[in-house]
Amino acid sequence: MKSKGYYFVLMAFILFFTGACSEKENAAEETALHEDSQTIQVAIATDTGADKLDAASYDGAMSAYTAIYEPLVEYGPKGDIQPALAQAWELSEDGKQYTFYLREDVYFSDGSKMDSDAVLFSINRWKGKQEHDWLKTASTLQTVEKIDDYTIKLTFSEPSADILNELTAARPLRIMSPNAVEPAGDPDGEFVNAIGTGPFQIDDYLKDKETTFIPNPNYWGEKAQIEKMVWRVIPDPETRSLALQEGSIQLAGGEMSKIPYQALRTFKDDDQFKVESKPGTMNYFLVMNNGREPLQDVKVRQALNFAIDKESLANELLDKNGNAAKGLFAETVPFVNEQNSPGYAYDLDKAKELLREAGYGEDDNQLKLKLVLQTEEFPEWKQIAEMIQSDFNQAGIEVTLDSMESAAYYDNLWEKQDYDLFIYRTYADGLNPQGFLDALFTINEQGTGVGFTDPTLSEHIHEAAKALSDEDRQAAYNTVLSYMHDNAVTVPLFYPNEIVVRDAGLEGFGWGAISDHPVRWNKLKKEN
Structure with a gap:
């Protein structure tokens, strides 16, 4: 038989052990709360490629480069x-x-x-x-x-x-x-490892799941206000919206994780969120494959421009989250103005007239075109394509939509070119206008242009690249952009705003220098 003293010691041990466990649990909870209060969860549409983020490569998400380098x-x-x-x-x-x-x-x-x-x-x-x-x-x-x-x-x-x-x-x-x-x-x-001078460095990486950034302790600028920043891979735009609403992420938007325009209305009407918006330097437009016979006729290309109601597209369908496009580049881009980029007004009768002059009728010889798009990076392109399809139908043009997975989409543009029309976007910021013009509209070694084949246009672009003074550059781009307008080289659609949705408790928001650097990450902090 055991003594009363034994049971007293046993009970004391149990009480001590239970108390110690409670203290550890409380401490763990406090640590978790502290980490949560000092961690920001951000959505990104694709994997960051953090293990391949060589500054001299193209292997990772562009927004990740700008956080580190x-x-x-x-x-x-x-x-x-x-x-x-x-x-x-x-x-x-x-x-x-x-x-x-x-x-x-x-x-x-x-x-x-x-x-x-x-x-x-x-x-x-x-x-x-x-x-x-x-x-x-x-x-x-x-x-x-x-x-x-x-x-x-x-x-x-x-x-x-x-x-x-x-x-x-x-x-x-x-x-x-x-x-x-x-x-x-x-x-x-x-x-081996991404080592830059930027405000953040990589702490942990789970491919196709998430990348954890921590502040660069040696950063020469304003030090980060948070302890961790986790970029979660959420490919589906609707799922990104739900994650914001549920609070599992606190920020999404920009080119790294666009939010569908339909969902923006919900966030704008909810005091728990802030929708940041400003005019961007990008344009959504239609590439026209003038290797296809119908699109070799300038009247057909002009008809396509007249047939789209761009004001309704911008104001009604896309809820005023940008502006109706005129020329290939927005006026936020250097050297672009109303004189060299006047655009085409919506004129359905003019579109029909031009099509008849080109030999196309609504019944006996209907113009039929294939339009290629993708929605992984740009969810609103589905709506845009459907509206284009409807507008073209009113002009007597039959359009088939072909929505592709992102990799196949880009391969189609740069390699296969199996399309009549192709929804694309200009570059942004410093690569406009010359960089984008060089990439899509100059003649390559195969004797073609990626987005349009026209030796005269190609020569104008080459001449613009040689201009150095602002005066000479303005004159050169006037020539290039006016030529593109007169010959209806593209169908400009929409100048999207840069948009970021954040939790209202996330403070210190500031725009980054370029679209691929959407947020000044080091300035963000959570509300106490």
């Missing part, structure tokens, strides 16, 4: 170039040499110094690589030299006013640490 210079309103890692720069009289003066107080997230050697490493990593030849900066760069620890000089084979613009892009010209590769400092080394 910084450019030498930054894009400003209406194309004004501003200091970033380079605090100043000079251009030689012949326009072929750029001298950059680097900031002296910048460190990478691994603690290494950002200096001329690091910048030379980053440049030499993309210099001479064929995959970057679409950029003037890459295709014309001849030499890069170190003047001193914080000064570098780039010499190009020809002058181009697009050099600074291209340097602002999310990729592939941003600056990364020489320690990001093995062997360290080898421009041809194997990529």
Whole structure:
């Protein structure tokens, strides 16, 4: 038989153990609450590719590049170039040499110094690589030299006013640490880890699920206000909307995770959310495959422009979340104005008249076209395509819609070109207008243009690339854009606003420098 003392000791032990467990549980709950209050959940439509986020590559989500890596210079309103890692720069009289003066107080997230050697490493990593030849900066760069620890000089084979613009892009010209590769400092080394000077660094990565970012402790700018930022992969736009409403994410939007326009009405009417919106530099438009016989006729192309009610598209269907498009580029893009981009007003009778003149009737010889689209990145394109289909039907044009998975969609545009019409979007920010014009409308080695084949247009675009002064560039783009309007090279549709939806308790919101840097992440904080 056990003594009373034994039972007393046993009960005391149980009480002590139970109390200790309760204290641990309470502590765990407090830790979880603290982490939740210091963590922001953000939606992203596709995997970040965090394990392949080489600054000189195209392998990851562009918004992820801008959270980690910084450019030498930054894009400003209406194309004004501003200091970033380079605090100043000079251009030689012949326009072929750029001298950059680097900031002296910048460190990478691994603690290494950002200096001329690091910048030379980053440049030499993309210099001479064929995959970057679409950029003037890459295709014309001849030499890069170190003047001193914080000064570098780039010499190009020809002058181009697009050099600074291209340097602002999310990729592939941003600056990364020489320690990001093995062997360290080898421009041809194997990529190991994303190490930049930006406000965040990668802490954890689950492919196709989520990427966790933590603040860069060495960031030279304003330090982040949060402890963690988790980007959750949510491919479906409707699911993203539900996740916001349920509170499992606190922010979505921009090009990284668009919210359907129908859902925006709900968020605008709910005090628990804030909908941030501003005019962007992008345009939704129809590419016309003039390799197909009907679209070789300018009257047919003009008829397609007259047949779409763009004001109804913008104001009714898309709920005033942007503006009806006139020319290929919005007036937020440098050198674009009403004179060179007047647009086509909605005129159904004019559209029918032009079609008859081109030999197409509503019954005996109806024009039939295939329109390709995708909705993974741009959910509103389904609605837009259906409205276009309806408008064209009223003009006597039969349109078949072909919605593709994202990868097949891009392959169709750049390789197969199996379409008559193709919903696409211009680039944004610094790659407009010249970068986009070069990519889609200049004649390639195969003798065709990706978005339209016209040797005269191609030559005008090449001439525009050579202009250096603002006056000469304006004159050159007047020629290019007026020619595109007169020949109805595209069907401009809609200039979308940049839109971000956030939980009202998420404070400190500020727009990033470019569309691929939608939010100043380091300024965000949760309401206490």
